[in-house]
Amino acid sequence: MRExxxxxxxxxxxxxxxxxxxxWLGDDAAVVRSRGYAVTSLDTMTEGVHFRRGQLTPAEIxxxxxxxxxxxxxxxxxxxxxxxxxxxxxxxxxxxEATELATGVQGVAARFGVTVAGGDVTAARALTISVTVVxxxxxxxxxxxxxxxRPGDVVVVTGTLGGAxxxxxxxxxxxxxxxxxxxxxxxxxxxYATPEPRLAAGRALSTLGATAMIDISDGLATDARHLGLAxxxxxxxQSDRLPLTPGVREVASALRQDPGGFALSAGEDFELCACLPxxxxxxxxxxxxxxxxxxxxxxxPAGVTIDGGRSELAGYEHSL
Amino acid sequence: MRExxxxxxxxxxxxxxxxxxxxWLGDDAAVVRSRGYAVTSLDTMTEGVHFRRGQLTPAEIxxxxxxxxxxxxxxxxxxxxxxxxxxxxxxxxxxxEATELATGVQGVAARFGVTVAGGDVTAARALTISVTVVxxxxxxxxxxxxxxxRPGDVVVVTGTLGGAxxxxxxxxxxxxxxxxxxxxxxxxxxxYATPEPRLAAGRALSTLGATAMIDISDGLATDARHLGLAxxxxxxxQSDRLPLTPGVREVASALRQDPGGFALSAGEDFELCACLPxxxxxxxxxxxxxxxxxxxxxxxPAGVTIDGGRSELAGYEHSL
Numbered sequence: 326m327r328e329x330x331x332x333x334x335x336x337x338x339x340x341x342x343x344x345x346x347x348x349w350l351g352d353d354a355a356v357v358r359s360r361g362y363a364v365t366s367l368d369t370m371t372e373g374v375h376f377r378r379g380q381l382t383p384a385e386i387x388x389x390x391x392x393x394x395x396x397x398x399x400x401x402x403x404x405x406x407x408x409x410x411x412x413x414x415x416x417x418x419x420x421x422e423a424t425e426l427a428t429g430v431q432g433v434a435a436r437f438g439v440t441v442a443g444g445d446v447t448a449a450r451a452l453t454i455s456v457t458v459v460x461x462x463x464x465x466x467x468x469x470x471x472x473x474x475r476p477g478d479v480v481v482v483t484g485t486l487g488g489a490x491x492x493x494x495x496x497x498x499x500x501x502x503x504x505x506x507x508x509x510x511x512x513x514x515x516x517y518a519t520p521e522p523r524l525a526a527g528r529a530l531s532t533l534g535a536t537a538m539i540d541i542s543d544g545l546a547t548d549a550r551h552l553g554l555a556x557x558x559x560x561x562x563q564s565d566r567l568p569l570t571p572g573v574r575e576v577a578s579a580l581r582q583d584p585g586g587f588a589l590s591a592g593e594d595f596e597l598c599a600c601l602p603x604x605x606x607x608x609x610x611x612x613x614x615x616x617x618x619x620x621x622x623x624x625x626p627a628g629v630t631i632d633g634g635r636s637e638l639a640g641y642e643h644s645l
Numbered sequence: 646m647r648e649x650x651x652x653x654x655x656x657x658x659x660x661x662x663x664x665x666x667x668x669w670l671g672d673d674a675a676v677v678r679s680r681g682y683a684v685t686s687l688d689t690m691t692e693g694v695h696f697r698r699g700q701l702t703p704a705e706i707x708x709x710x711x712x713x714x715x716x717x718x719x720x721x722x723x724x725x726x727x728x729x730x731x732x733x734x735x736x737x738x739x740x741x742e743a744t745e746l747a748t749g750v751q752g753v754a755a756r757f758g759v760t761v762a763g764g765d766v767t768a769a770r771a772l773t774i775s776v777t778v779v780x781x782x783x784x785x786x787x788x789x790x791x792x793x794x795r796p797g798d799v800v801v802v803t804g805t806l807g808g809a810x811x812x813x814x815x816x817x818x819x820x821x822x823x824x825x826x827x828x829x830x831x832x833x834x835x836x837y838a839t840p841e842p843r844l845a846a847g848r849a850l851s852t853l854g855a856t857a858m859i860d861i862s863d864g865l866a867t868d869a870r871h872l873g874l875a876x877x878x879x880x881x882x883q884s885d886r887l888p889l890t891p892g893v894r895e896v897a898s899a900l901r902q903d904p905g906g907f908a909l910s911a912g913e914d915f916e917l918c919a920c921l922p923x924x925x926x927x928x929x930x931x932x933x934x935x936x937x938x939x940x941x942x943x944x945x946p947a948g949v950t951i952d953g954g955r956s957e958l959a960g961y962e963h964s965l
Contacts, residue, residue, distance in 0.1 A: 347682060347785050348785075348788070348790055351791070351875065352721070352790050352791050352792075352875075353686060353717040353718075353720040353721050353790075353791065353858075353859060353860060354684045354685055354686035354717045354718060354720075354721045354723065354780070355684070355685050355686070356682050356683070356684050356721070356782070356785060356788060357682065357683045357685065358681075358682055358683075359679035359680065359681060359682060359683045359781075360679065361678075361679060362667060362676050362677065362678055362679060363676070363677045363678075363679045363683060363779070364674045364675070364676050365674055365675050365677070365727070365729055365762065365763060365777075365779070366673060366674035366675070366729075366763065366765075367729050367731050367763070367764065367765060367775070367777055368765060369731045369733055369765060369767050369769075369773070369775060370767075371733055371767065371768075371769045371770060371773070372770070373770050374767065374768045374769060374770065375767070397673040397674045398673075398674060400673040400674075401672070401673050401674045401676070403674065407685070409685055409686075409687050409777060411687050411689045411775055413689055413691055413773065442685065443685060443686065443687070444687065445686075445687060445688060445689060447689050447690075447691065447694065447695070448691075448694045449689075449691045449694060449771070449773070450691060450692070450693050450694065450770060450771040451769070451770040451771060453689070453691070453733065453769070453773060455687070455689060455731055455775045457685075457687055457729060457777040459683070459685070459779075460674070461679075462676070465667050465668075465676060468668070468676060470668055470672050470673075471671070471672050471673065472672075538673075539673060540673060555671065555672075
């Protein structure tokens with residue numbers, strides 16, 4: 326690959342950002358005017374582990390990595406600021422494919438007012454895309470960690486669950502004999518290919534007094550357990566309350582799985598799971614966020630229970 | 646690998662940091678009290694491209710990735726603050742190896758007062774270590790970019806050049822018939838295996854009024870060209886002025902290369918190349934930094950010349 330052509334292509338795609346960016350691509354580091362508290366997370370996806378090139382377009386791969394990183398900021402209720410992109414490109418990668426990856430990152434970033442302020446490109450054995458995102462908060466009290474859940478809180482999730490997992494199962498041909506309408510099938514693919522970081526919902530839930538919050542990247546059972554362990558409480562989930570994405574029931578059935586169990590363990594929905602004081606749980610609609618109550622917080626052994634039983638459902642990836 | 650054991654090991658190794666870190670490992674994102682301007686860079690190294698496991702210990706691989714990232718902050722004259730670590734581990738990686746990698750990162754970070762404030766661990770096809778570093782500046786005028794070189798400036802480098810490249814050549818067995826004394830050989834290996842980010846030197850050069858600065862990661866010829874192109878000036882280097890690391894002459898000779906040419910194109914020394922107003926070039930010792938003048942800045946076609954001739958010497962990697 327012609328490196329200079331590649332870099333010129335990337336610089337064309339990554340539109341320079343807002344008034345807070347002092348130095349941008351092309352220097353040793355990016356320089357950004359800061360505010361109060363920096364909230365930083367990074368997310369790495371590599372081919373053959375987190376995606377396959379045949380299943381997603383390069384723009385989808387890039388956008389998905391950016392969305393996954395921003396989802397961590399959503400879970401903290403941080404205001405998103407900048408993203409930094411690291412591309413690891415195997416020999417033979419075309420310039421067009423690399424710039425399309427960056428286009429995907431830029432597209433998701435721009436939709437949330439995020440500037441791609443820097444990054445690097447290196448050779449790699451497998452296509453690897455790593456996105457570091459930085460959000461800002463003027464008061465750390467606005468941010469929501471994993472550790473504040475209290476007995477009596479209601480456990481809510483945004484959106485619907487299982488859609489990304491069902492979309493992936495279909496992409497992989499594991500649910501070939503499912504009959505779904507065209508819009509339902511398209512939406513399942515979309516849930517996997519172009520997930521939406523719930524930034525506005527995260528901030529609304531913070532305003533409502535969320536005591537603990539996490540994004541659902543490894544499956545609700547695994548991620549809710551993190552809240553239980555961090556808070557020293559039991560997160561009691563009810564599987565019949567889960568808001569299933571349309572089509573999940575049919576895909577789970579084709580995979581001979583219980584739909585609730587499928588939605589509890591399927592990852593990458595990038596919805597939020599939050600614990601809310603009970604008094605606030607019915608004010609969510611007024612706050613502009615649609616959630617479903619899926620359980621409650623009780624005093625008990627730290628962790629998660631499902632329908633009253635302790636769960637050892639494993640997600641497919643743990644993050645540090 | 647047992648994920649929970651791995652994460653427990655990493656949390657043991659990555660000592661929690663100073664008073665500015667509000668939230669650390671174990672949440673969706675790290676939260677750090679900010680100051681003025683955030684200076685951010687990231688650096689990714691992957692096995693088979695940037696290192697080989699047989700040539701370096703896991704701690705050296707980790708430390709080197711951290712040093713390479715911090716070197717970008719040195720080149721900006723930023724005060725280092727936090728690091729974020731992303732580990733991509735192939736199947737079969739032992740917990741001990743992963744924690745040793747993190748120990749290497751932590752060791753270099755701690756020596757420079759840097760807190761490893763967060764990160765993630767994922768599966769990968771090849772061992773990949775990505776370090777994002779954040780530095781801070783209260784006044785952006787303290788920071789030195791690549792674009793300010795002016796005709797009349799003196800071009801200086803810190804330390805010595807070619808040592809990392811010579812060390813790598815020996816590790817790869819490409820200079821097998823070189824006879825070097827034990828300390829010289831050990832120092833060449835050290836220059837490759839445990840490079841030193843020149844953070845104090847970068848800040849001293851900023852104080853002296855450095856107009857442009859870059860770290861030498863791709864070889865002086867390539868990196869000086871970046872300064873020429875960014876500043877619209879000619880960087881005129883003199884190859885007989887280069888401060889060669891002891892042993893480089895012998896290794897270059899074994900490789901049938903000119904020592905100056907070898908030192909100009911060998912990468913990963915992580916020294917700094919800066920342009921200084923001529924009046925300041927002899928005050929460096931007083932400012933506590935040892936440099937060697939290797940050329941000067943002239944009005945001319947933007948780029949680099951070596952001994953008066955335009956150079957097309959290629960480095961082995963370009964960074965975005």
